[in-house]
Structure formats: C-alpha cells, structure tokens
Amino acid sequence: MSLASTASAKTQPSTLARLFARQELALLVCLILVLAFFSVTVENFFSVRNLTNVLGQASLPLIAGIGCAVVFISGEVDISIGSLLATIALPLIIIMNDTNSLLLGVGGALLFGLIIGAVNGYLTAYAGINSLIVTLGTMFIMRGGVYLYTGQRAIPDDASLDSFIALSDGRLFNIMPYSAVIAIILLVAFGYMMRHRPFGRQIYAVGGNQEVARLAGYDVRRVKFVCFIISALLATVAGIILAARVGSAQHTAGLNFEFQVVAATVLGGVSLAGGIGSLTGMALGVLILQFLSNGLRGLGLPTEWQLVITGMIIIAAVAFDEAKRRRANGG
Amino acid sequence: MSVDFLHPGEGVVIDKDVPALELRGIDKRFPGVVALDNVDFTLEPGKIHALMGENGAGKSTLIKIMAGVYGKDAGTIRLRGREVDIKSPRDSLKEGIKVVFQEIALISEFTVAENIFLEGYPTGRAGSIDWKKIRADSAALFNRIGFNVDPAARTGSLPVSQQQMVEIARALAHEARVVVMDEPTSSLTPNEVSLLFTVIQRLASLGIAVVYVSHKLDEVFEIADTVTVLRDGRHISTKPIGEHTSDTLIQDMIGRRIDNLFPRQRGAAGSKVALSVEKLSTAKKLDDVSFEARAGEVLGFFGLMGAGRTELAKAIVGYDPIISGKITVDGSRLAPHDTRTGVRLGIGLLTEDRKSEGLMGELPVYQNASLASLGAFARLGFVDKAKEHRAVQDYVDRFRIKTPSLFQQVKNLSGGNQQKVLISRWLMRGLKVIVVDEPTRGIDVGAKSEIFALIDRLAGEGLAVVMMTSEMPELLGLSDRIAVMCEGRLTAIMSRDEATQENILNAAIG
Numbered sequence: 001m002s003l004a005s006t007a008s009a010k011t012q013p014s015t016l017a018r019l020f021a022r023q024e025l026a027l028l029v030c031l032i033l034v035l036a037f038f039s040v041t042v043e044n045f046f047s048v049r050n051l052t053n054v055l056g057q058a059s060l061p062l063i064a065g066i067g068c069a070v071v072f073i074s075g076e077v078d079i080s081i082g083s084l085l086a087t088i089a090l091p092l093i094i095i096m097n098d099t100n101s102l103l104l105g106v107g108g109a110l111l112f113g114l115i116i117g118a119v120n121g122y123l124t125a126y127a128g129i130n131s132l133i134v135t136l137g138t139m140f141i142m143r144g145g146v147y148l149y150t151g152q153r154a155i156p157d158d159a160s161l162d163s164f165i166a167l168s169d170g171r172l173f174n175i176m177p178y179s180a181v182i183a184i185i186l187l188v189a190f191g192y193m194m195r196h197r198p199f200g201r202q203i204y205a206v207g208g209n210q211e212v213a214r215l216a217g218y219d220v221r222r223v224k225f226v227c228f229i230i231s232a233l234l235a236t237v238a239g240i241i242l243a244a245r246v247g248s249a250q251h252t253a254g255l256n257f258e259f260q261v262v263a264a265t266v267l268g269g270v271s272l273a274g275g276i277g278s279l280t281g282m283a284l285g286v287l288i289l290q291f292l293s294n295g296l297r298g299l300g301l302p303t304e305w306q307l308v309i310t311g312m313i314i315i316a317a318v319a320f321d322e323a324k325r326r327r328a329n330g331g
Numbered sequence: 332m333s334v335d336f337l338h339p340g341e342g343v344v345i346d347k348d349v350p351a352l353e354l355r356g357i358d359k360r361f362p363g364v365v366a367l368d369n370v371d372f373t374l375e376p377g378k379i380h381a382l383m384g385e386n387g388a389g390k391s392t393l394i395k396i397m398a399g400v401y402g403k404d405a406g407t408i409r410l411r412g413r414e415v416d417i418k419s420p421r422d423s424l425k426e427g428i429k430v431v432f433q434e435i436a437l438i439s440e441f442t443v444a445e446n447i448f449l450e451g452y453p454t455g456r457a458g459s460i461d462w463k464k465i466r467a468d469s470a471a472l473f474n475r476i477g478f479n480v481d482p483a484a485r486t487g488s489l490p491v492s493q494q495q496m497v498e499i500a501r502a503l504a505h506e507a508r509v510v511v512m513d514e515p516t517s518s519l520t521p522n523e524v525s526l527l528f529t530v531i532q533r534l535a536s537l538g539i540a541v542v543y544v545s546h547k548l549d550e551v552f553e554i555a556d557t558v559t560v561l562r563d564g565r566h567i568s569t570k571p572i573g574e575h576t577s578d579t580l581i582q583d584m585i586g587r588r589i590d591n592l593f594p595r596q597r598g599a600a601g602s603k604v605a606l607s608v609e610k611l612s613t614a615k616k617l618d619d620v621s622f623e624a625r626a627g628e629v630l631g632f633f634g635l636m637g638a639g640r641t642e643l644a645k646a647i648v649g650y651d652p653i654i655s656g657k658i659t660v661d662g663s664r665l666a667p668h669d670t671r672t673g674v675r676l677g678i679g680l681l682t683e684d685r686k687s688e689g690l691m692g693e694l695p696v697y698q699n700a701s702l703a704s705l706g707a708f709a710r711l712g713f714v715d716k717a718k719e720h721r722a723v724q725d726y727v728d729r730f731r732i733k734t735p736s737l738f739q740q741v742k743n744l745s746g747g748n749q750q751k752v753l754i755s756r757w758l759m760r761g762l763k764v765i766v767v768d769e770p771t772r773g774i775d776v777g778a779k780s781e782i783f784a785l786i787d788r789l790a791g792e793g794l795a796v797v798m799m800t801s802e803m804p805e806l807l808g809l810s811d812r813i814a815v816m817c818e819g820r821l822t823a824i825m826s827r828d829e830a831t832q833e834n835i836l837n838a839a840i841g
C-alpha cells in the first residue's frame with residue numbers, strides 16, 4: 001500500500017507545515033546557541049539594553065527583509081532596496097524641511113517608493129525583463145541620481161520634528177525601540193497575509209509553479225507586480241527610519257544594505273527559486289546575523305572577520321538546507 | 332443554475348436542449364504546424380463525449396483552447412448559446428469549464444487539500460482562508476469519489492497516480508458545467524478507473540457535459556455516449572458510440588486498418604543469461620526478488636499498483652540504492668546505485684514518468700533523442716551533427732514522431748510524441764538489456780503497434796527486454812515469460828504457454 005493511505009489525514013498538520021516547522025525550529029535553535037555562546041563569553045551581552053539595541057538595529061533588515069522574502073517567494077529578486085533607502089530620504093527630508101510636517105514627508109517618501117516599486121514590477125512582470133537585471137539597473141540609477149542631486153553632500157534634517165526624531169531613539173515603555181515595534185507589527189501582519197490570505201497563497205503558487213498558477217486562473221503578472229510594490233514600500237519604511245537615525249539624506253545611506261538583507265533571507269530558508277520559505281524563517285535569519293555580528297564585535301573581532309564568518313555561515317546553511325530538501329524529495 | 336459536486340442537487344436547473352459548449356470552425360497554428368483546422372465540436376449537457384485521435388491529432392490543443400490556455404486563430408465559442416470570448420484560464424474557469432490536463436498541473440510544495448482549492452479558496456471571517464473547511468471538504472470529496480489520497484500530504488511527495496487523482500478531484504471541487512479530462516487514467520489502476528467512471532456517470536446525471544480523452548478503446552466503449560475523432564488537426568467524425576466498432580474507430584483515427592497488434596517476427600529466445608538478479612531487497616519495497624532474463628526474450632512483469640514494478644526497474648538499472656542482493660549484466664556485476672556502470676554495461680531504463688525523469692523540454696527533438704548515444708556520433712571529440720541528425724531522423728520516420736522538424740523544442744510536441752522521442756533515445760544506444768516501464772502509456776493505437784513491433788525486433792536482435800506493464804493484452808501478446816509481483820515480492824514466474832489471465836491475477840493478489 002502507498003504511504004499516504006495509512007496516514008490519519010484530518011488531524012495532522014500538513015507535511016509542508018511540518019517541514020517548515022522543523023526548518024524554523026532549526027533556525028531557532030541556532031539563534032539560541034548564538035545567544036547562549038555570547039552570553040557566556042561577552043560581558044553585558046545578555047542585558048536588556050544590549051538585546052533591545054540589537055533589535056533596534058535589526059529592525060531595518062527585518063522590515064526590508066519582509067519585502068525581499070515576498071519577492072523571492074514569488075520567484076523574483078529585488079536588489080534595488082539599498083539604493084531606495086538612500087533615494088526616498090530626499091523627498092522625505094526636503095518636504096519636511098519645507099512644510100514642517102512628518103505626515104507630508106512620509107507621504108512623499110511612500111509615493112516615491114510606490115513609483116519605484118511600480119517601475120521594477122512593470123519591467124519585470126509586464127515587459128518580461130529578468131528581475132535581477134531590472135533591479136540591478138534601478139539600483140545604479142537611483143544611487144547615481146542621489147549622488148547627482150546631493151553633490152555628495154548630506155542634506156540635513158532642519159525641521160527636527162520630535163515625532164521624526166523619536167523614530168530613531170524613542171522607546172516604547174522606555175524599553176523597546178519604536179523601530180523594532182514597527183518591524184514586529186509589519187512582520188505579524190505580512191506573516192498573516194502570507195499564510196492566511198488568498199493573495200499570500202497566490203504568491204506562493206506563482207513562485208512554486210507559474211504555469212500551474214496561470215491554469216488555476218491567477219493573474220501571474222499582477223501578483224508579481226504587487227510583490228515589487230510591497231518590497232519597495234517596505235524598503236521605504238526602512239529608509240525613513242534610517243533617515244531619522246542619521247538625521248539627514250545621504251548619498252551613502254544603505255550601501256550594501258541589499259546584500260545584508262538577501263543574506264539573512266536566504267539564511268532564513270527562503271529559496272531564490274521561489275515558492276519556498278516563510279517570513280518567520282527570514283526574521284530568524286536576520287536575528288542570527290545581527291546577534292552574531294554584535295557578539296563578535298563584543299569579542300573584539302575585527303569587522304573583516306565578521307564578514308568572512310557571515311559568508312561561511314550562509315553557504316553552510318544553504319548547503320545544509322539543500323541536502324535536507326533533496327533527502328525529503330528522494331524519500 | 333449550477334452544479335457543485337460537493338453539494339449535488341443544489342439548484343440544478345439545466346436546459347438540456349441548449350448545447351453546453353459549442354466550438355465552430357476552430358483554427359490553431361503553431362510555427363510549422365497546423366494543430367487545428369476548421370474543427371467543430373459540440374457538447375450536450377449530461378452527455379459524455381469522447382475525443383479521440385492519434386498522438387498529435389490536436390486533442391489537447393482543442394482542450395487548451397476551451398480552457399483559455401491558448402487563443403484560437405479563428406472560429407467561435409458559444410456557451411449555452413451565448414458567444415463568449417475566452418482569453419485566459421480565469422475566463423474559462425469562471426464559465427464553469429474545469430479541465431484535468433494531460434500533464435499534471437499541481438503546486439508540488441502545497442498540500443493536496445490546498446491544491447484542490449487552488450482555484451478559489453473558501454474564505455471565512457474578513458476574507459481569510461478557512462483552512463478547516465479546505466481540509467474537511469477535500470477529505471469529503473475523496474471519500475465521495477472513493478479515492479484513497481491523504482489531503483494533508485505534500486503533493487510533490489505523492490506518486491504520479493495519486494497526483495492524477497488530486498487533479499481529478501480538483502475539477503469537482505467547484506461549480507462546473509463542463510468537465511474535461513485529458514487522459515485522466517494514464518496511471519490509474521483498473522479499480523481506480525472504475526471509481527472514476529462512476530464519478531463521470533454521476534456528473535453526467537447532474538447535467539454536466541463531460542469530455543473524455545483516452546487512447547484506450549475499451550474505456551471509451553464503456554463510458555462514452557458520443558465519439559469525435561480528430562486526425563491531423565481535422566475533424567473526421569462525430570457519432571454515437573453505438574455506431575462504432577473498434578475497427579471503425581481505429582480506421583477513423585489512423586486512416587488505415589491494423590490487422591494484428593502483436594505480430595511475432597522473432598524466433599525463440601536464446602539460453603544465454605543477459606541479466607541476473609539475485610535476492611534483491613530495497614528499503615522501500617522490494618523483498619528478496621530473484622530472476623533471470625535471457626538474451627532474445629521479452630520478460631513481462633505484471634502487478635497491481637504498488638506491487639513494486641517501478642521500484643524494481645529503478646533498482647536493477649542502478650538508479651536506486653538497494654539493501655542487499657546482486658545484479659549481474661552480461662556476466663559483469665553491476666554496483667548498486669550506480670547508473671554510470673549501468674550505462675557502460677549496457678542496461679537502460681525507459682521510465683514511466685517522462686516529464687521529471689527523462690525529457691528536457693527546452694531542448695530540441697534531436698538532442699533529446701541522441702543524448703544517451705553521443706559517443707556513437709563523436710569524431711575527434713566533436714559530435715558529427717550530420718550523422719546525428721540522420722540517425723534521429725530515422726527514428727522520427729520509423730515511429731512517425733509528429734514534429735515540424737528535428738529542431739522543435741520537445742515541450743511543444745504532443746504527449747504521446749514526447750514518449751516516442753524518449754523511447755528513441757534508449758533504442759539508439761546499443762544495449763544488452765532494456766528495462767521498459769509502461770512503454771505505451773499515453774500512446775495511440777497506431778504507434779502502439781509500432782512499439783510492439785519494435786520490442787519484438789529488439790528481442791529478435793538479441794536484447795533482453797524486461798517489460799513492466801499493467802496492460803494485460805500487452806503482457807500476454809508480447810512476453811515469452813511472465814513474472815508477477817505483489818507487494819514487493821515475486822509471486823510467480825511462468826512461461827507464456829502456462830499463463831492465463833486468471834492465474835496471473837491470482838498471483839498479483841498474492
């Protein structure tokens with residue numbers, strides 16, 4: 001008899017859910033090991049102050065990572081997010097300086113992000129150009145544009161609105177940085193969407209098998225288009241927080257940020273091939289890398305070594321994942 | 332006005348006088364191919380309409396036009412008398428046309444239950460997905476049909492046959508007016524086929540128009556009310572099944588008669604042992620299997636689904652690992668789980684699952700065919716293209732592989748013609764032992780007779796042919812000896828003369 005016929009169907013969670021549960025469990029164990037190791041070896045590592053600080057730092061890759069993971073799951077990539085971070089700071093700061101209104105500044109930034117997302121999405125989904133190429137292109141164009149516009153000088157935030165500054169150093173109940181709170185809310189909301197909303201499942205289906213998704217009546221192009229917009233808007237939110245931290249719009253803001261995010265997303269088990277992975281995994285990937293680099297710095301290890309170690313961990317994690325998946329499919 | 336298989340009888344008012352679907356003067360061209368030429372096709376509500384024709388006749392293309400996968404070049408489509416424009420699968424689904432495609436179209440990472448409701452998730456509170464209902468409804472659906480599939484399983488981990496059942500169930504999960512099945516039984520057991528037929532009859536009694544595509548004549552005679560035959564993209568005939576005999580149906584399909592499906596040309600088998608398998612066991616299924624195949628014989632393996640024929644086929648060519656046992660090809664020991672030596676020793680496998688284990692859809696016909704025998708065309712380390720093309724062309728002619736040229740991408744061939752390309756690949760390479768797993772799955776009668784003749788000739792040339800099949804006529808018509816398997820064990824080996832349908836089936840049950 002076949003395997004399936006004996007399983008008691010109704011009560012068990014899906015095989016896939018179990019697989020993911022295990023994958024996320026493995027990441028969670030890694031995170032705990034990292035935390036345990038540095039708690040022992042680094043003084044003051046395991047303090048509320050340090051842990052919440054790291055969470056605050058992690059909030060940018062967490063927020064942008066949601067978009068990155070969503071685009072990956074749809075079977076595409078978006079590497080323009082680092083440049084976007086720098087670009088949207090321009091409308092944000094300029095509008096705030098002119099109008100003294102956070103709302104208008106944020107609105108302008110989001111509108112700008114929306115346009116960039118629509119351009120990325122249109123060129124990929126409707127014009128059929130490879131998304132790596134498209135977003136590589138917009139990445140250079142935006143970075144170049146910021147250099148040209150600023151003449152490589154920072155544009156300071158002259159409005160200095162309290163609400164804006166709070167984004168950088170404010171803490172909820174004096175404990176949790178606001179940026180981390182925003183990241184958690186977005187994670188929960190998008191995590192829910194990916195699991196329980198039809199649109200989230202459509203993203204998985206499109207990334208899992210585009211042709212099958214089309215046969216099921218999905219508008220594949222629209223789904224992808226929307227994913228790029230989600231990614232750009234989330235990167236915009238990250239960019240607003242970053243601008244609050246540095247207190248200006250800068251041409252070097254968010255340099256290499258996209259790679260940091262891609263690394264964490266891949267570490268979190270989100271496959272570049274599409275259709276596989278979860279936001280929980282991505283978040284764990286971000287936290288592992290953030291705590292690792294914080295701990296290594298605590299040990300006094302130079303940044304160069306942190307880079308080398310991060311690289312090795314990513315390759316090892318993906319290789320491990322791949323081996324596991326192959327075993328699951330062969331059995 | 333609509334019918335939902337999950338809740339039969341709900342609000343069913345179907346006007347039996349208006350055709351459910353009417354296609355008129357449909358044309359469809361692909362580069363170099365006229366796939367459909369002025370085809371008419373009318374579906375009556377509550378009737379089962381068989382669509383037949385050779386490989387490449389245009390059956391799947393016609394279905395894909397109804398399904399909105401391809402646009403038509405000319406013609407009109409009417410739904411219940413109203414002219415409609417079907418531009419995408421979404422339009423077609425909305426009109427209640429549900430298709431079970433020839434190639435499995437499921438998301439392999441999703442659970443079975445989710446795949447069944449892919450087209451439209453039941454939602455509850457505030458538009459969120461009602462997973463409970465999805466699980467309960469898909470379990471209920473399988474129960475109702477009688478298929479044994481775990482709704483919680485990851486779809487990609489299931490064997491092809493169960494995926495096919497998922498496809499079928501999916502077509503019944505939503506309201507439907509027209510249900511189209513393109514070769515739905517190609518990997519089902521006789522028992523599952525009869526369950527499917529009950530379902531189809533129930534659909535018809537609910538007033539749904541059913542299109543049924545199959546190469547199996549007995550199925551068509553059992554289930555269909557009407558038969559339409561296509562040949563070379565043209566409409567040949569539409570008749571009530573009662574006006575057909577097998578002969579007239581075959582005549583319509585291939586334009587000629589076939590007198591003898593199993594002409595035996597070869598002499599008696601030799602005595603030289605080409606393949607010997609001793610006490611073979613695998614982790615998954617096989618339990619202490621021993622047999623020998625001699626040069627020049629066809630050794631047929633029969634068994635019900637899950638008997639372990641495919642596993643055996645994969646193990647003896649070195650594709651799958653084994654726990655214990657010994658495999659010898661032409662006197663040399665084959666290291667288990669090592670296809671390289673397998674290839675060198677001259678044992679090859681023609682798989683049952685051509686899509687995932689054999690063909691490379693993006694590559695042209697000639698490369699797919701010559702892939703395993705490039706060495707034969709090599710000159711100074713380069714492939715002699717002219718020689719390669721000549722050899723492939725020879726097979727294209729012999730099997731009547733329908734392709735505009737050797738350079739057509741294989742994914743654009745019809746399902747049956749893809750199968751023929753794969754067979755050519757293995758035959759092109761000199762082999763001592765060939766293992767074939769369901770060699771005629773999805774292949775039309777005309778080509779079937781050619782493949783039978785070819786298997787006969789291969790054995791005549793001294794190859795040992797190990798044939799896994801679930802088709803009784805094929806087994807009895809071709810084999811010199813017959814081996815029967817049940818749940819991973821070999822339960823009988825008999826000569827063709829001793830074999831009867833009855834003692835084979837007895838051994839298959841165990």
Ligand SMILES: Nc1ncnc2c1ncn2[C@@H]1O[C@H](COP(=O)(O)OP(=O)(O)OP(=O)(O)O)[C@@H](O)[C@H]1O
Pocket residue numbers: 361362364365366384385386387388389390391392393433733734743744745746747748773775
């Ligand atoms: N996308 C495509 N591009 C080019 N040619 C195609 C395409 N799809 C089908 N064809 C060609 O159209 C013809 C009809 O193919 P179709 O798949 O409809 O045949 P079929 O009757 O379903 O055959 P089978 O019984 O083998 O499944 C074939 O010659 C095939 O090669």
Ligand SMILES: [Mg+2]
Pocket residue numbers: 390391392433513745746747
């Ligand atoms: Mg077909």
